[in-house]
Amino acid sequence: MTANAVLRAAGLRKEYGRGAALVRAVDGVDLDVAAGEAVAIVGASGCGKSTLLHLLGGLERASGGELSMAGERFDTMSETRLARLRRNAIGFVFQGFHLVDELTAAENVELPALLAGVSPRAARRRAADLLERVGLADRSRHLPSALSGGQRQRVAVARALVNRPLVVLADEPTGNLDSTATTDVLRLFDGLRRNGHTLVIVTHDSRIAATSDRLITMRDGAFVDETRLGGGARRLGSLAGLGG
Amino acid sequence: MQDVVLALLAKEPSHGYELRARLQHALGPLGDALNAGQVYVTLGRLEKAGLVAAQRVGQTDRPDRKVYELTAAGQDRVTAWLAEVGWAKPVSAKFHLKLVAVAAAGLADPVAIVDAQRRELLRQLGDLQGAALAEPDGSSAALLLEGAVLRLQADLRWLEACARHWEREERA
Incomplete structure (x- = not known):
């Protein structure tokens, strides 16, 4: 156990169905995410990684095991308290953006802050700061329909940060994007990591996984491999294969 | 390397230092392994082979330098x-045959070998992608890094297929 774990899972399980039709979507996962750490969980579709993210974010209840956020158990919390924890401590980024179509970019970012009781003026200021950070200050009054996929995802990242969460959970954040938009979102996540945000990203995109500090491979609901990235200062030229 | 240096000289006659600078600019972070000696050794070989001709040009405050130009050959x-x-x-x-041989002889777990290989490629991907994200848009080095990243992504997908195959074999 890490002393400064922000998010912690122990023996986490999620099962669907019963008897012969029993599916172990998450099958005994232990995970400590330290403050400021970026963790990527990769695996083929159906390996259980999205279910795991839903459990870590309190969006679904586990079948077994323990979950805690900054030392506080939340697998046993009431729905009301869990909803508050989700709102205040966790930022979510989804593959499909999940923006409200009728609200402008700025209003989408403000919304979770207003729901958390932040004053309208402070919420507006936070939204403006965050949209500037994701490079969309000049798009704040646009509706999502007037934004490209990459821009929508950047709005979604700004929204995820508005309540200054302890951890940001992202589910295939580049899944719906073309190559250029993917690069924009990669830059953004790389920037979040450098700025000390705590991130858990589940993805099958090895590019976004490669921006993390630690990369975990999941198969059949369990962690099977772990890689630390960015440790050694490799001479990149050795990869270029330019012989004499 | 010889072909590259010759092609760079097609624009205009040049000297070793400038050729190296042009190579480093085009390679960006991937040019860090390129030492000065490599370019000069290549130029020497090309001169001996009659593919370039060198002319000494005097400099006032430094030793003469050699300017190279392409010959007809x-x-x-x-x-x-x-x-x-x-x-x-x-x-x-080669990697495929390694897995086949390992599985046939029961020397090791092929899936563990795939995982070790994947860890190495992921580390390379992380390093290359970090360099790619640091490059300004539209630089020629960014284009080269993009090629490397796309290739590694494809290799990683193949390793995932290898892992699935050898896991099935183990269970059977």
Whole structure:
């Protein structure tokens, strides 16, 4: 156990169905995410990684095991308290953006802050700061329909940060994007990591996984491999294969 | 390397220092392994082979430097190189055969070998991608890094297929 774990899972399980039709979507996962750490969980579709993210974010209840956020158990919390924890401590980024179509970019970012009781003026200021950070200050009054996929995802990242969460959970954040938009979102996540945000990203995109500090491979609901990235200062030229 | 240096000289006669600077600019972070000696050694070989000719140019405050230009034979070699369609081999037969041999002899767990290989490629991907994200948009080095990243992504997908195959074999 890490002393400064922000998010912690122990023996986490999620099962669907019963008897012969029993599916172990998450099958005994232990995970400590330290403050400021970026963790990527990769695996083929159906390996259980999205279910795991839903459990870590309190969006679904586990079948077994323990979950805690900054030392506080939340697998046993009431729905009301869990909803508050989700709102205040966790930022979510989804593959499909999940923006409200009728609200402008700025209003989408403000919304979770207003729901958390932040004053309208402070919420507006936070939204403006965050949209500037994701490079969309000049798009704040646009509706999502007037934004490209990459821009929508950047709005979604700004929204995820508005309540200054302890951890940001992202589910295939580049899944719906073309190559250029993917690069924009990669830059953004790389920037979040450098700025000390705590991130858990589940993805099958090895590019976004490669921006993390630690990369975990999941198969059949369990962690099977772990890689630390960015440790050694490799001479990149050795990869270029330019012989004499 | 010889072909590259010859092609760079097609624009205009040049000296070793400038050629190296042009190579480093085009390679960006991937040019860090390129030492000065490599360019000078290559130029020396090309001169001996009659593909370039060197002229000494005096400098007031430093030793003379050699300016190289393409000979007719050098021009021909550049033209021939442009028509070549050689490419890095797309098939990693050696790695595939390693897994087959390991599984047949029960020497080790093929899936563990795939995982070790994947860790190495992921580390390379992380390093290359970090460098790619740091490059300004539209730089030629960014284009080179993009190629490396796309290739590694494809290799990683193949390793995932290898892992699935050998896991099924183990269960059977």
